[in-house]
Amino acid sequence: MFKRVLVANRGEIALRIVRACRELGIESIAVYSEADVDSMHVQLADEAVCIGPGPSKKSYLMADRIIAAAEITGAEAIHPGYGFLSENARFAQICTASGFTFIGPSAEIISMMGDKATARATALANGVPVTPGSEIMRDPDAALATAKQIGFPVMIKATAGGGGRGMRPCFHEADFINLFYAASNEALVAFGNGECYLEKLVINPHHVEFQVFGDSHGNFVHLWERDCSMQRRNQKIIEECPSPLLTPELRARMGDASVQLIRAINYQNAGTIEYLVDAAAENFYFMEMNTRIQVEHPITEEVMGCELIKEQISVAAGQALSHHVYKSSPRGHSIECRINAEDPYNNFAPSPGAIDLWYAPGGKGVRVDTHVYSGYTVPSHYDSLIAKLIVTGSTREIAVARMKRALGEFMIRGIKTTIPFQQEILAHPDFAAGTYDIGWVARFIEERKI
Amino acid sequence: MDIKDIRNIVELMNEHGLTLLDLSHKDFHLKLKKGSDLDNLRELLACLPAGGAAPALATGTPILAAAAPVAVLSVPAEPVGTEITSPMVGTFYSKNSPDAPPLVNVGDAIAVGQTLCIIEAMKVMNEIKAECSGIISAVVAEDGSPVQYGDVLFRVK
Numbered sequence: 001m002f003k004r005v006l007v008a009n010r011g012e013i014a015l016r017i018v019r020a021c022r023e024l025g026i027e028s029i030a031v032y033s034e035a036d037v038d039s040m041h042v043q044l045a046d047e048a049v050c051i052g053p054g055p056s057k058k059s060y061l062m063a064d065r066i067i068a069a070a071e072i073t074g075a076e077a078i079h080p081g082y083g084f085l086s087e088n089a090r091f092a093q094i095c096t097a098s099g100f101t102f103i104g105p106s107a108e109i110i111s112m113m114g115d116k117a118t119a120r121a122t123a124l125a126n127g128v129p130v131t132p133g134s135e136i137m138r139d140p141d142a143a144l145a146t147a148k149q150i151g152f153p154v155m156i157k158a159t160a161g162g163g164g165r166g167m168r169p170c171f172h173e174a175d176f177i178n179l180f181y182a183a184s185n186e187a188l189v190a191f192g193n194g195e196c197y198l199e200k201l202v203i204n205p206h207h208v209e210f211q212v213f214g215d216s217h218g219n220f221v222h223l224w225e226r227d228c229s230m231q232r233r234n235q236k237i238i239e240e241c242p243s244p245l246l247t248p249e250l251r252a253r254m255g256d257a258s259v260q261l262i263r264a265i266n267y268q269n270a271g272t273i274e275y276l277v278d279a280a281a282e283n284f285y286f287m288e289m290n291t292r293i294q295v296e297h298p299i300t301e302e303v304m305g306c307e308l309i310k311e312q313i314s315v316a317a318g319q320a321l322s323h324h325v326y327k328s329s330p331r332g333h334s335i336e337c338r339i340n341a342e343d344p345y346n347n348f349a350p351s352p353g354a355i356d357l358w359y360a361p362g363g364k365g366v367r368v369d370t371h372v373y374s375g376y377t378v379p380s381h382y383d384s385l386i387a388k389l390i391v392t393g394s395t396r397e398i399a400v401a402r403m404k405r406a407l408g409e410f411m412i413r414g415i416k417t418t419i420p421f422q423q424e425i426l427a428h429p430d431f432a433a434g435t436y437d438i439g440w441v442a443r444f445i446e447e448r449k450i
Numbered sequence: 451m452d453i454k455d456i457r458n459i460v461e462l463m464n465e466h467g468l469t470l471l472d473l474s475h476k477d478f479h480l481k482l483k484k485g486s487d488l489d490n491l492r493e494l495l496a497c498l499p500a501g502g503a504a505p506a507l508a509t510g511t512p513i514l515a516a517a518a519p520v521a522v523l524s525v526p527a528e529p530v531g532t533e534i535t536s537p538m539v540g541t542f543y544s545k546n547s548p549d550a551p552p553l554v555n556v557g558d559a560i561a562v563g564q565t566l567c568i569i570e571a572m573k574v575m576n577e578i579k580a581e582c583s584g585i586i587s588a589v590v591a592e593d594g595s596p597v598q599y600g601d602v603l604f605r606v607k
Contacts, residue, residue: 068571072596
């Protein structure tokens with residue numbers, strides 16, 4: 001096991017990793033920018049090294065300074081967290097070449113699954129369904145035949161298209177030829193190229209991702225799913241585990257496909273495979289794989305009773321998957337709200353600044369992962385996530401009631417946060433019913449005229 | 451050594467304004483410290499946010515521990531003139547090679563572009579060049595010691 005680990009990140013995840021290290025008896029080294037000198041993870045780590053001024057590209061993205069910090073502090077391993085350099089294959093390679101263990105999969109795996117086209121091809125080659133599509137279709141009749149093969153509804157997409165132009169959704173076979181010409185002509189006029197291809201149209205899909213884990217001893221496992229359909233402009237704001245949509249049968253199919261994929265590519269350490277699931281909960285399609293720990297990992301920890309960050313560290317140190325991870329089983333239901341320093345009633349404008357009152361909720365089944373405290377100033381250089389509020393209950397109803405209660409207790413004064421917006425979502429009957437897809441937030445904002 | 455001897459030593463310390471005496475003899479070891487213990491204070495302050503549950507580190511004072519913003523933890527010398535700070539993270543060397551003399555000494559005149567020191571990072575020896583001219587009034591960083599971004603290396607008048 002490592003004696004010293006460097007945490008190459010900031011904010012709440014850096015604190016999360018420092019805490020995991022401390023519980024494992026590992027000394028933690030924080031790296032920080034000048035804007036983060038007062039951050040809680042810097043205060044609580046065993047050692048801290050300043051690596052640059054505020055802007056990320058002059059600090060947290062400077063691989064050479066991070067490696068140098070590891071050198072001068074005698075770190076043995078580097079945990080990249082999420083974002084920043086966590087999915088940067090070159091950084092993983094430099095870590096290894098410099099004699100440090102990168103806590104994550106290998107640089108080759110990061111490269112392979114980071115490229116969308118290669119990832120899709122890898123998934124397909126290993127029996128994981130991807131969104132069916134076609135090559136360029138020049139002949140409308142051939143296109144129709146292909147569309148029937150793919151299965152309606154399909155999206156007719158101009159290859160030169162953009163900004164929503166040259167695209168036509170087609171729901172019925174009878175309309176196909178006309179729509180094909182319409183899309184093609186629009187693209188020809190707008191872009192000088194009328195060539196079109198086809199893609200299966202997943203209506204109001206749900207975003208369901210599977211937590212997976214592999215080790216160097218041939219063990220591969222999935223740890224159930226997280227439903228992350230509550231998104232605003234493709235940014236997740238609320239996640240839950242398990243998904244209210246999945247049937248046990250669909251879960252088994254998706255879980256098996258996920259494990260099959262990571263076993264085939266010998267994926268080691270934590271990862272997440274993201275899928276789209278249709279509203280009928282019948283079909284699922286591979287979207288992409290994230291070769292790192294995710295922001296929303298705590299809801300999996302709470303339901304499956306596992307310690308994911310510690311597991312990342314121990315697997316990186318060469319140990320086999322822990323029994324409690326390998327044999328984990330779900331209990332209860334967990335929901336996470338990402339609390340961002342944004343004003344939800346002003347187009348989610350960022351709201352950095354000084355927090356003069358901070359009271360985080362507590363009580364049974366409430367977990368708050370945050371680096372923020374009363375008197376902290378939220379810097380303007382970084383993403384707006386200031387806290388993750390995670391609640392767990394033995395049933396989904398209890399978890400929903402608990403989240404409403406916890407959001408109501410959370411007091412943050414001095415900046416604007418997304419809490420009131422999340423309260424509105426939690427109070428909505430669609431959330432109680434668990435019937436929301438990835439377009440829900442956009443439609444809600446439109447209706448509410450926020 | 452009896453109490454009269456110790457009292458004499460204490461008076462001698464006061465007379466000469468000394469704060470620390472560390473005397474090793476074949477029969478005994480005597481250490482007398484006057485005033486606040488900076489090392490202990492530093493550790494205490496570093497532990498405060500964790501509610502006093504300090505990690506027991508056998509390695510002694512962490513050289514790069516995140517400091518609470520307290521003036522007592524900084525180098526006692528009065529800052530004079532411009533500070534030349536480290537633009538990178540690494541190991542500071544005042545010389546080109548172990549046998550060579552220091553690149554600059556206190557009192558030397560420096561010109562823009564002149565190499566002041568070497569900072570080693572990732573097996574690369576980086577020459578740190580002066581961005582101002584003047585006279586070196588202090589060499590703050592220690593030869594062979596680790597430096598982080600922003601650490602003061604030299605003071606220039």
